[in-house]
Amino acid sequence: MAASVGPKTATQSPSLRRSVTPWGSFSWGYSDVGADIFVGLGLVLGAAAGASNVAFLFAGLVYVCIGLAYTELAAAYPVAGGGQYFVFRGLGDIFGFIAGWAVLLDFTIDIVLFAWSCIDYLSKLVPILSFTVHPWVHFLVVFGVIGGLALLNVIGVRESSAFNELVSGLDVVSETAILFFGFLFAFSPELLVHTMQTAWPTPFALMNGVSLAIISFVGLESIAQAAQETQRPASVIPRTSVSLILTILIFALSYSNLALGMHPWHPLPLDKDGHVQALWHYLGNEENNGAAVAVLSSYVPYWGALAATYVPILGAILLLISSNSGVFGSSRIAYAMSGTQLLPSVFRQVHPRFRTPVVSIVSFCGVALVELIFAALPSLWPGLKSTYSELFRGEDGITFLGDLYAFGAAASYSFVFLAVIALRLNDSASPRKFKMPFNIPFTYKGNRVEFPVVAVIGFFGIVSILTFTMITHLIGRIAGPSWIILGIIGYLVYRKSRGLPVFRSQPHDWRKAQVNILQDAGELELMDEYLANIKAMDERKAARASAG
Amino acid sequence: MRRLVRSESYARARLVTATLFAVFGAVIIVRTLLKVGPVAAAVPAYILGLALLALAVVRFRDYRASRRAP
Numbered sequence: 001m002a003a004s005v006g007p008k009t010a011t012q013s014p015s016l017r018r019s020v021t022p023w024g025s026f027s028w029g030y031s032d033v034g035a036d037i038f039v040g041l042g043l044v045l046g047a048a049a050g051a052s053n054v055a056f057l058f059a060g061l062v063y064v065c066i067g068l069a070y071t072e073l074a075a076a077y078p079v080a081g082g083g084q085y086f087v088f089r090g091l092g093d094i095f096g097f098i099a100g101w102a103v104l105l106d107f108t109i110d111i112v113l114f115a116w117s118c119i120d121y122l123s124k125l126v127p128i129l130s131f132t133v134h135p136w137v138h139f140l141v142v143f144g145v146i147g148g149l150a151l152l153n154v155i156g157v158r159e160s161s162a163f164n165e166l167v168s169g170l171d172v173v174s175e176t177a178i179l180f181f182g183f184l185f186a187f188s189p190e191l192l193v194h195t196m197q198t199a200w201p202t203p204f205a206l207m208n209g210v211s212l213a214i215i216s217f218v219g220l221e222s223i224a225q226a227a228q229e230t231q232r233p234a235s236v237i238p239r240t241s242v243s244l245i246l247t248i249l250i251f252a253l254s255y256s257n258l259a260l261g262m263h264p265w266h267p268l269p270l271d272k273d274g275h276v277q278a279l280w281h282y283l284g285n286e287e288n289n290g291a292a293v294a295v296l297s298s299y300v301p302y303w304g305a306l307a308a309t310y311v312p313i314l315g316a317i318l319l320l321i322s323s324n325s326g327v328f329g330s331s332r333i334a335y336a337m338s339g340t341q342l343l344p345s346v347f348r349q350v351h352p353r354f355r356t357p358v359v360s361i362v363s364f365c366g367v368a369l370v371e372l373i374f375a376a377l378p379s380l381w382p383g384l385k386s387t388y389s390e391l392f393r394g395e396d397g398i399t400f401l402g403d404l405y406a407f408g409a410a411a412s413y414s415f416v417f418l419a420v421i422a423l424r425l426n427d428s429a430s431p432r433k434f435k436m437p438f439n440i441p442f443t444y445k446g447n448r449v450e451f452p453v454v455a456v457i458g459f460f461g462i463v464s465i466l467t468f469t470m471i472t473h474l475i476g477r478i479a480g481p482s483w484i485i486l487g488i489i490g491y492l493v494y495r496k497s498r499g500l501p502v503f504r505s506q507p508h509d510w511r512k513a514q515v516n517i518l519q520d521a522g523e524l525e526l527m528d529e530y531l532a533n534i535k536a537m538d539e540r541k542a543a544r545a546s547a548g
Numbered sequence: 549m550r551r552l553v554r555s556e557s558y559a560r561a562r563l564v565t566a567t568l569f570a571v572f573g574a575v576i577i578v579r580t581l582l583k584v585g586p587v588a589a590a591v592p593a594y595i596l597g598l599a600l601l602a603l604a605v606v607r608f609r610d611y612r613a614s615r616r617a618p
Contacts, residue, residue, distance in 0.1 A: 053592035176565075183576060189583040189593060196589040239610065246603040253596040261593075 025226040026240040027168035032219035033248050034171060035322035038315045039117045040216030041255050041296070042289030043402050045280050048209020050199030052280065053192075053256040055209035056216065060249045062465060063217035065458025066413050067245035068436045069420045070220045071238050075434045076423075077514075078233035078521045081336050082224035083416045088340065090419030090426070092505035094491070097342040099415040100333055101487035104364065105480070106218065106408035107333065110326030111368040112375065113215075113401040115145045118319035120290030120398075124312040132287050135379040142372060145320070149327045150365035156354045167317055172247070174314055178297045178307055179254045182262055185301040192261025195280065207468040211406045211476075212399075214465050216252050218409040219322070221329055234523050238434035255293065259283055264299040290398055291315070326368070331360035341506065344494055375400045403473035407480030410466035417459035425449055429533035430514055431526045446540050559614050566607030573600030 048055040073086045081088070084103055088096025116131075119141050123129035131138040201209065223241050227233040259280045271277045271285075279299065283292040294315055298308035335357040338347035351358040375398070378388040420436070428449045439450035470477045495502045511534060518527035577597035584590050 057592050057595060176568075180568075180572065183572070189580040189590060192593060193584045193587060193589045239613075243603070243606050243610070246599060246606060250596065250599045250603060253592060253599060257593055257596055 021231075022236050022240050024165055025230050025236055026244055027165040028226045029219070029222045029241070029244045030168040030172070030247070031164045031318060031321045032222035032325050033217065033244070034168065034251070035114060035315075035318040036216040036218055037248075037252050037255055038121065038293045038319055039113060039290070039398075039402070040213060040252070041259065042283055042292030043212045043215070043399060044209050044256065045259055045284030045292060046286075046289050046399075047201075047212050047284075048206055049201045049280065049284070050196045050260060051201050051206050052209060052213075052284075053196075053253065053260055055206065055213040056252045056256040058210050058461075059213035059217060059465065060252055062214070062458060062461035064245055064249060065436075065454050065461060066217070066220060066416065067223075067241060069416055069452075069455060069458060070223045071241035071245075072432055072434050072436050073416070073420060073423070074224045074227040074241070075234045075237045076430050076432045077517060078224075078227035078230070078237070078523075079517055080225050080228035080332065082221035082333075083412050083419075084333055084337065085224070086419045086423070087412075087415045088342070089508075089510065090422035091415065093340075093342060093501070094488075094503055094505075095415055095418075096340070097337065097491050098484060098488065099412045099419075100337045100342060101484060101491075102408045102412040102415075103221065103333055104330055105483050106405060106412065107326045107330035108364050108368045108371060109401055109405040109408060110218070111146055111149070111323050111330070111365065112142070112372045113398070113405055114319045114323035114326065115142050115149070116372070116375075116398060116401065117290050118145065118316045118323060121294055121312045121315040121319060124291050124294050125309075130287075131290065131379065135376065139372070139376045139380060142376075143369065145323070146327075146365055146368055146372065149324050150361055153324070153327045153331065153361045154351060154354060154356055154358050156356045164321065167314070167321065171314055171318055174307070174311065175251055177303055178300050178311075179251075179258065181303040182258045182296075182300045183254070186262045186265060186299075187258060188261055188263060191263065192257060195260045195278065199278070199280070204472060208472040211410075211465055211469040211472055212402050213252075214409055214462075215402050215405045217248060218405060219325070222325065225329070225332075231522060233521050234431075234433040234526055255296065259292070259296055262296075262299070265301045265304050266299065268299075327361060327365060330364035331357045334360035334364065341495075341498065341500055342491065371401065371404070400475050403469065403476035404479055406465070406469045407473075407476045408483075410462050410469060411480070411484065413462045414459060414466060417455045417462065420452055420455045424452055424455075427510070427514075429530055429537055431529045431533070433526070446544055447537060559611055562607050563611045566604045566611065569600045569607065570604035573597040573604065576600065 044052045044055050070083075074082075077086065077089065079085050081100075082103070084096060084100035087099035091099075116138075119129050119138055120131060123131070123138070128134055129138055129141060223237065223244070226240075227237050230236050262279060264279050268277055268279060268282050271281075279296070282288060283295055288295045291312065294308070294312045297311045298304050300307060334343055334347040337343040338345055338360075347360045347363070348357065349359045350356060378385045423430075425444050428444075428447050435450070436452045436454040438453040440453060441448060441450050443449070469480070492502055500506060514530060515527060518524070518530060574597070577594060580590050580593045580597070
């Protein structure tokens, strides 16, 4: 799917082959974002209880806005940088750095969280891997998985596009079958309403749930990554993205509603006090919250017996692909940021033999391993539990990772919404084959532009989720902003030492860049339209200058 | 895989799934309406039904576009 970086020299990068089909583009996004519900469901049920579906709904509506923003931007600027590139282009160097740095935090968490959850799913078939029973085994296997993924990425081995497409196809069919049997034979609207009324959480717990629900919708960078490698991306990306956004939203809403309103096909085990427990409660406890989809599917009528045997494996494969996309994505973004002098040139160093960005891969996998150790520590040494409880309100390892994931995603998405608005105002010449709906047309600096109302709604939505994360998660409140602040300090020191503008941006020839982007994408009609637009804009500007 | 995705049978399979999603969405909405009525707590279930109908519409449109394409 993607080539290694720089076949000739350390500073040259080849253009990526545009061989991704519409289904390939969908499955690429699906294998990244679709895996999130496997992690998110249990965490949200544990936090938001009877309002888990409301938490998913709120986060899902914000995600629809984010998805529409990414679709518009990826179709207009089909380059692999994703959110980081859009913010860099729309808001300038320093904001481009902050957005990229937040995305890097997310990618490092992505590596750990999905590797962790991958082993959780496998533990449903291989009990020795259970985190609650054998924390050291679980920890060492996750450590080994991350190390292995780093090694594979250094060597330059990636899962093939066909493999991604196959796994995504199987998962869509499987999830649809689970939901079909669940909703048709075991779902009860009365039970759903009853659960929501009797297990409604406190406002604090609901905010906690919403902040965790957003992790079920992270990974839209893959839309931009796919845009770079898709033929005629301006036409294909909007079609596949809208379908992807709806599919992911439906799965998240379906699973949360099913968990709250389904009668289990066979009796649940009693809780540790010997009481009967509800399905949602069972799925959200520490034993099952890492593999909630596998457990839920095993309680679905008819299909459940079969699902119990294959869902843990399918889930584990999807989660492993997602973890690998974290290794790949972090190294690519760091490489790209280094190329635009937002990060030191060391991150652009490639392996002399494998031509892969070895420093970036090793650095960010190293960060991921530190995060893993921090998350697993209280379970590995129970003596530390009391310290963690005192300092971090007793959050468990996977919740800690979820906190940071939500923080990084919310921070970078906030900037993407601002970038959409800035680019609509400052780059009205770029043709947009897809636009977010509900726009207000007006004249800005002599040009007709359209103000995106959905971007404003999405911005307030994602800022509220960021606020919820900061309010409800002590670790997220400390570690997330610390990551950003340390990054900014490093950025300022680096830019000053290189004699580059510290707070201002370097001069960029965006017009030339846009022509190259559209030409590379094979969007020659759009390139002609762009050239005609900028010619007309220049003529209007000259006419205004001569009149003034 | 690529050949399969471009085939007529794949387009028909998508049409079938679009119909399934439409039926599925309608069933959820109607059942919820009949069992619990228009109460606030059932809003997530109604939205799920509507999202399924929307996905079905997207798939129907995709199918029609693929039929029109040369």
